[in-house]
Amino acid sequence: MLVVKKFGGTSVANKERIFNVAKRCIEDYKKGNQVVVVLSAMGKQTDVLLDMARDINPKASRREMDMLLTTGEQTSVALMAMAMDSLGVPAISLNAFQVAMHTTADYSNAKLKRIDTERIYNELENRRIVIITGFQGIDKYDNYTTLGRGGSDTTAVALAAALHADACEIYTDVDGVYTADPRVVPKARKLEVVTYDEMLELASLGAGVLHNRSVEMAKKYDVQLVVRSSLNNNEGTIVKEDTKMEKMLVSGVATDKNVVQISVEGLENKPGVAFKLFQHLANHNVNVDMILQSVEHSGKQDISFTVTEEDADVAIETIDRHAESSLKCDQVNVTRDVAKVSVVGAGMMTHPGVAAKMFEALYDCGVNIRQISTSEIRVTVLIDEKYTEAAAQAVHEKFSLD
Amino acid sequence: MLVVKKFGGTSVANKERIFNVAKRCIEDYKKGNQVVVVLSAMGKQTDVLLDMARDINPKASRREMDMLLTTGEQTSVALMAMAMDSLGVPAISLNAFQVAMHTTADYSNAKLKRIDTERIYNELENRRIVIITGFQGIDKYDNYTTLGRGGSDTTAVALAAALHADACEIYTDVDGVYTADPRVVPKARKLEVVTYDEMLELASLGAGVLHNRSVEMAKKYDVQLVVRSSLNNNEGTIVKEDTKMEKMLVSGVATDKNVVQISVEGLENKPGVAFKLFQHLANHNVNVDMILQSVEHSGKQDISFTVTEEDADVAIETIDRHAESSLKCDQVNVTRDVAKVSVVGAGMMTHPGVAAKMFEALYDCGVNIRQISTSEIRVTVLIDEKYTEAAAQAVHEKFSLD
Numbered sequence: 001m002l003v004v005k006k007f008g009g010t011s012v013a014n015k016e017r018i019f020n021v022a023k024r025c026i027e028d029y030k031k032g033n034q035v036v037v038v039l040s041a042m043g044k045q046t047d048v049l050l051d052m053a054r055d056i057n058p059k060a061s062r063r064e065m066d067m068l069l070t071t072g073e074q075t076s077v078a079l080m081a082m083a084m085d086s087l088g089v090p091a092i093s094l095n096a097f098q099v100a101m102h103t104t105a106d107y108s109n110a111k112l113k114r115i116d117t118e119r120i121y122n123e124l125e126n127r128r129i130v131i132i133t134g135f136q137g138i139d140k141y142d143n144y145t146t147l148g149r150g151g152s153d154t155t156a157v158a159l160a161a162a163l164h165a166d167a168c169e170i171y172t173d174v175d176g177v178y179t180a181d182p183r184v185v186p187k188a189r190k191l192e193v194v195t196y197d198e199m200l201e202l203a204s205l206g207a208g209v210l211h212n213r214s215v216e217m218a219k220k221y222d223v224q225l226v227v228r229s230s231l232n233n234n235e236g237t238i239v240k241e242d243t244k245m246e247k248m249l250v251s252g253v254a255t256d257k258n259v260v261q262i263s264v265e266g267l268e269n270k271p272g273v274a275f276k277l278f279q280h281l282a283n284h285n286v287n288v289d290m291i292l293q294s295v296e297h298s299g300k301q302d303i304s305f306t307v308t309e310e311d312a313d314v315a316i317e318t319i320d321r322h323a324e325s326s327l328k329c330d331q332v333n334v335t336r337d338v339a340k341v342s343v344v345g346a347g348m349m350t351h352p353g354v355a356a357k358m359f360e361a362l363y364d365c366g367v368n369i370r371q372i373s374t375s376e377i378r379v380t381v382l383i384d385e386k387y388t389e390a391a392a393q394a395v396h397e398k399f400s401l402d
Numbered sequence: 403m404l405v406v407k408k409f410g411g412t413s414v415a416n417k418e419r420i421f422n423v424a425k426r427c428i429e430d431y432k433k434g435n436q437v438v439v440v441l442s443a444m445g446k447q448t449d450v451l452l453d454m455a456r457d458i459n460p461k462a463s464r465r466e467m468d469m470l471l472t473t474g475e476q477t478s479v480a481l482m483a484m485a486m487d488s489l490g491v492p493a494i495s496l497n498a499f500q501v502a503m504h505t506t507a508d509y510s511n512a513k514l515k516r517i518d519t520e521r522i523y524n525e526l527e528n529r530r531i532v533i534i535t536g537f538q539g540i541d542k543y544d545n546y547t548t549l550g551r552g553g554s555d556t557t558a559v560a561l562a563a564a565l566h567a568d569a570c571e572i573y574t575d576v577d578g579v580y581t582a583d584p585r586v587v588p589k590a591r592k593l594e595v596v597t598y599d600e601m602l603e604l605a606s607l608g609a610g611v612l613h614n615r616s617v618e619m620a621k622k623y624d625v626q627l628v629v630r631s632s633l634n635n636n637e638g639t640i641v642k643e644d645t646k647m648e649k650m651l652v653s654g655v656a657t658d659k660n661v662v663q664i665s666v667e668g669l670e671n672k673p674g675v676a677f678k679l680f681q682h683l684a685n686h687n688v689n690v691d692m693i694l695q696s697v698e699h700s701g702k703q704d705i706s707f708t709v710t711e712e713d714a715d716v717a718i719e720t721i722d723r724h725a726e727s728s729l730k731c732d733q734v735n736v737t738r739d740v741a742k743v744s745v746v747g748a749g750m751m752t753h754p755g756v757a758a759k760m761f762e763a764l765y766d767c768g769v770n771i772r773q774i775s776t777s778e779i780r781v782t783v784l785i786d787e788k789y790t791e792a793a794a795q796a797v798h799e800k801f802s803l804d
Contacts, residue, residue, distance in 0.1 A: 015457055049477075055417055056481050057488035064487070067495050068480035071473035075451075078470035079458050085466070086459035093469050097499045098544045119544075142500045142521075 001166040006038040006156035011230040012076045013043030022083040034124040038134045038156040041072025062107035070144045073133035080131045091129040096136040103137030103145045110137050110145035115162040150211020157214045161221035168223050171230035176237030177209055179401040180253040184392050187402040193238045198251050201344040201378040250345035250399040255392050257339045260312040263304040266330025269296045284318045286311045290373040339388040342380040355379045361398035367391045403568040408440040408558035413632040414478045415445030424485040436526040440536045440558040443474025464509035472546045475535035482533045493531040498538040505539030505547045512539050512547035517564040552613020559616045563623035570625050573632035578639030579611055581803040582655040586794050589804040595640045600653050603746040603780045652747035652801040657794050659741045662714040665706040668732025671698045686720050688713045692775040741790040744782040757781045763800035769793045
C-alpha cells in the first residue's frame with residue numbers, strides 16, 4: 001500500500017514533534033507500506049522569513065519572496081530525514097526541484113501542472129521513506145514558486161493522485177471535521193465521512209481544516225482523503241465522493257465572523273448598474289460574497305453584499321470614489337458587526353425544507369435574518385454578530401447534530 | 403566588463419551589511435558593467451543549521467546535511483535581490499540548481515565539474531545583477547552538494563572562469579594579503595600583487611584569506627583575483643600568474659601555532675620503517691606536515707614530524723598502538739609548544755641564499771631551529787612557540803618587508 005501523509009507546520013515545530021511525526025510514519029513503513037511524507041515549514045518559520053523580507057524590502061518581488069520562502073520546507077524535510085535515519089529507517093528528503101513539481105509561473109499563487117514520479121518511485125522501491133517539501137514548485141524556467149494558502153495540502157493531494165496512492169492522510173491539530181466549531185457549539189460531533197462538496201462548502205465557510213484548492217483537486221482526481229490529528233490515533237474524518245449510502249440531511253453548521261456588510265443605496269434601476277459596481281470591486285481584487293439586490297422603489301434600488309474585513313476598506317474607498325461619477329448612488333452603509341451562519345449537507349439536494357427548518361430555529365431564538373444565500377448543498381444567513389453562538393447552537397440542535 | 407564579486411557571511415550578516423554590499427555592486431552596475439555576485443550564508447546561519455542538525459541526529463548523513471545547509475545561501479541571495487530591487491536596480495537570485503552548478507556526489511566536499519552559463523548570460527543581457535549561491539552544487543541525480551571549506555571562493559572563481567569574467571573580486575574583512583599577520587608583525591605591509599603559488603603557500607601556512615582550492619582553480623583557469631575589503635574602498639591585493647616584472651625575493655612571512663611535533667625515537671634502521679609509520683597515520687586520516695629523519699646512531703634512527711593540534715591525539719594513539727608490534731621503537735616524544743615560521747616568495751626560485759638569510763635573522767635574535775622544510779618558493783622553520791612573534795618580526799625586517 002502506498003500512503004501519502006501530510007503534516008503542517010505545528011506538527012514539525014520542534015525536535016520533539018519532528019520525532020513524533022517520524023515515529024508515526026515509521027509505524028506505517030514497518031507494516032510494509034510505501035510512505036511518502038509531505039511537510040510544511042517548521043512552526044512560525046514562514047512568518048520569520050516574511051518578516052526578514054519585509055524588513056529589507058516591503059515591496060519585495062514575489063519571485064524573490066518564493067525563492068526565500070522555499071527554504072522553509074527544505075529545512076523541515078532535511079531535518080525529518082535525519083530524524084528517521086537516527087531511528088534506523090532509511091529516508092530521503094526531496095524538494096520541488098528534485099521531484100520536478102511543475103507549476104505555472106504565478107509566484108506566491110502558482111498552480112500545479114505536472115509531477116515527475118520517477119525519482120519518488122525509485123526511492124520507494126529502495127525501501128526509503130520519501131519526504132517531500134509541500135507548498136512549493138518550479139516553473140518552466142526553473143524558478144521556485146509557491147502554491148499560496150493551503151499549499152501543502154494541495155501538494156499532498158497532487159502527489160497522491162500522481163502516485164496513485166492508496167491513501168492520503170492530512171494531519172492537523174484537530175481530530176477531523178466536526179458538525180460545527182466546538183468553540184462555538186460545544187455539542188459539536190466529529191463526522192466520520194463528508195463528501196468533497198460538503199467539505200468545499202465547509203472550507204469556504206471558514207471551517208479551516210482543509211483548503212478548498214486541495215479538496216477541489218482531490219475531487220477532480222478522486223483522491224480519498226482522511227483528515228486526522230497528529231497528536232492522537234483517533235480515526236479522523238474521511239473526505240470522499242458521494243456514495244450510495246443514505247446522505248445526511250445536514251452534516252455541519254459553520255460560522256464566520258470575518259464579514260462586513262456593505263449596502264449601496266439609491267442606485268438607478270437600469271441595466272449595467274450592478275455590473276459597474278462589481279466590476280469596480282473586481283478591479284481592486286475585492287472578493288464579494290453574499291449579494292442581495294432589493295426590489296425597485298421610486299425608480300431606485302439598493303444592492304447589499306458582504307466582504308471580508310481585510311477587503312472592507314478597499315471596497316468602501318472604491319465605491320466612494322465612483323459614487324458620484326459612475327454609480328450615482330445616494331449613500332453607502334457599512335455594518336461591521338455581522339456574521340454568517342450556514343448549514344451544509346449533500347442530502348439537501350434531494351430533501352426540500354432545510355432552509356425553512358433553519359429559519360424556524362432562528363425565529364425560535366429570536367434572531368433576525370439580514371440576508372440569505374444558498375447553494376445546492378448549503379444555506380447561509382447573515383445575522384448580527386452577537387447572536388452567532390446562540391444561532392449556531394439552535395440550528396445544530398434543530399438538525400439533531402448534537 | 404563582466405565582474406564577479408564574492409562576499410562572505412560576515413558581509414551579509416544583517417540588513418545594514420546587506421545594503422552595504424548591494425550598494426557596492428550597484429556602483430559597478432551603474433558604470434555599465436555586468437555584475438555577478440556570489441554570496442555565502444548570512445553570519446552564523448550555517449552554524450545555526452549545523453546545531454539544529456546535530457540536535458536531531460549527531461550522525462546525520464552528509465546528503466541530508468547538504469540539503470539543510472544549502473538553504474543558508476538561498477536565503478542570503480533572495481534577500482540581496484530584494485535589497486537591490488528596493489534600491490531601484492533589477493536583480494535576480496539563482497541557486498546551484500537554477501545555475502546548474504554540477505559537482506561530484508561527494509557530499510560536504512564536492513568538486514565542481516561544470517556550470518551552465520546560459521541562464522546567467524540571459525539575465526545579464528537583460529541588465530540584471532545576478533546573485534548566485536556560493537558553496538553549493540548539484541550532483542548528477544539532482545541532489546544538493548556543498549563544496550567544503552572555502553567553497554564560496556571556489557564558486558566565485560569557477561563562475562569567473564566559466565563566464566570569462568574580466569575581474570573576480572573576493573571581498574573579506576581584511577584589506578588584502580599582507581607580508582605577515584599584522585597581529586604578529588605590527589610593521590606588516592599590504593602586498594599589491596602576489597602570484598598564485600605564493601598565495602597557495604601563504605594559504606596553506608594559515609594566512610586564511612583565500613582557501614587553497616579557489617587559488618588552485620584560479621591558477622588552472624588563469625583567473626586574476628583581487629582580494630579586498632568589503633568595509634572600505636582600498637585597492638586590495640591582486641593574485642595572478644607570474645609576470646615578467648622583477649619578482650620579490652620574499653613576499654611574506656607566515657606564522658602558524660597550530661602545530662605539534664612528534665618524535666618517534668629508536669626505530670630500527672631498515673627499509674620500510676618510515677613507510678609503516680606514515681601508513682598507520684594515513685589510515686587514521688592524520689595529515690603529516692614537516693618530516694625529519696635523523697642519521698643512524700647505533701643501528702637505530704629517529705623520525706620527527708609535525709601535525710595539527712586537532713590530529714595530535716589520534717596520531718599519538720596510533721603510534722602507541724603499533725609501538726611494540728610493528729614499529730618497534732624505543733619511545734615517543736611529544737612537544738606541543740612549537741610554531742612554524744615561513745618565508746614565501748616566487749623570487750627565491752632564482753635567488754639562492756634566502757634560507758641562509760632567514761637562519762641568520764633567527765640566530766641574531768637567539769632563536770633555535772628545531773626542524774626545517776622547504777619548497778621551491780618557501781622556507782619553513784619549526785621553533786619554540788614563545789619566540790613566534792620575535793622570530794617573525796626579525797625575519798620580516800631582515801628581508802626589508804617593513
